[in-house]
Amino acid sequence: DTAVSQTPKYLVTQMGNDKSIKCEQNLGHDTMYWYKQDSKKFLKIMFSYNNKELIINETVPNRFSPKSPDKAHLNLHINSLELGDSAVYFCASSHLAGPGYNEQFFGPGTRLTVL
Amino acid sequence: ELKVEQNPLFLSMQEGKNYTIYCNYSTTSDRLYWYRQDPGKSLESLFVLLSNGAVKQEGRLMASLDTKARLSTLHITAAVHDLSATYFCAVVPLIKAAGNKLTFGGGTRVLVKP
Numbered sequence: 056d057t058a059v060s061q062t063p064k065y066l067v068t069q070m071g072n073d074k075s076i077k078c079e080q081n082l083g084h085d086t087m088y089w090y091k092q093d094s095k096k097f098l099k100i101m102f103s104y105n106n107k108e109l110i111i112n113e114t115v116p117n118r119f120s121p122k123s124p125d126k127a128h129l130n131l132h133i134n135s136l137e138l139g140d141s142a143v144y145f146c147a148s149s150h151l152a153g154p155g156y157n158e159q160f161f162g163p164g165t166r167l168t169v170l
Numbered sequence: 171e172l173k174v175e176q177n178p179l180f181l182s183m184q185e186g187k188n189y190t191i192y193c194n195y196s197t198t199s200d201r202l203y204w205y206r207q208d209p210g211k212s213l214e215s216l217f218v219l220l221s222n223g224a225v226k227q228e229g230r231l232m233a234s235l236d237t238k239a240r241l242s243t244l245h246i247t248a249a250v251h252d253l254s255a256t257y258f259c260a261v262v263p264l265i266k267a268a269g270n271k272l273t274f275g276g277g278t279r280v281l282v283k284p
Contacts, residue, residue, distance in 0.1 A: 086270060096207075096256060098274040111271050145212065149270055157262070157270050158203065161213040 059162035067168045075132045078146030086151040087129035092143040176275035183249040183282045191244040193259035201262040
């Protein structure tokens with residue numbers, strides 16, 4: 056019973072292509088996130104959705120477009136891929152507020168390689 | 171802008187000895203998290219620290235939080251090979267506008283040698 060799942064796990068593509076990564080969580084959380092981990096292992100948040108509403112939108116090129124069809128799913132579409140987009144992309148989910156630790160649970164990651 | 175700094179960035183440990191990883195952050199926060207990441211794997215939550223003076227322990231790992239000093243420590247007791255991994259601290263600022271945005275430290279890569 057995977058809590059946060061992502062597909063695909065690996066993605067190798069050419070510069071200029073468009074690709075999507077999908078994320079699903081079955082934890083009943085109301086908030087989902089995309090993080091990017093670069094080659095130096097540095098993790099940075101990109102986007103967050105709460106109940107299908109965008110609440111965090113960091114300084115990310117507009118080639119990246121997140122979409123949340125419902126609170127259990129968050130997808131990331133990337134247009135015109137560039138070499139610098141190569142990274143591992145992690146999806147995470149949590150409750151946004153209320154009692155509890157608002158602990159974020161991470162998916163397995165999608166390793167994107169742009170050639 | 172919130173900055174989170176970990177040190178050291180790399181820690182070579184000998185089995186059986188004790189070590190400490192430090193996490194400093196630059197703004198008021200009421201939540202600090204420690205995560206572990208094995209090579210090629212996801213992030214696994216280790217500890218959630220919510221208040222000043224909070225201390226949590228699990229096995230050979232103990233984490234503490236001093237919100238006044240804006241400092242958290244992760245202490246490793248009698249290191250063993252299985253603890254080799256990269257450890258991240260992450261902070262959520264106190265301001266409501268931050269949502270639940272985690273700002274991560276740069277990570278501490280731990281290698282435990284026999």
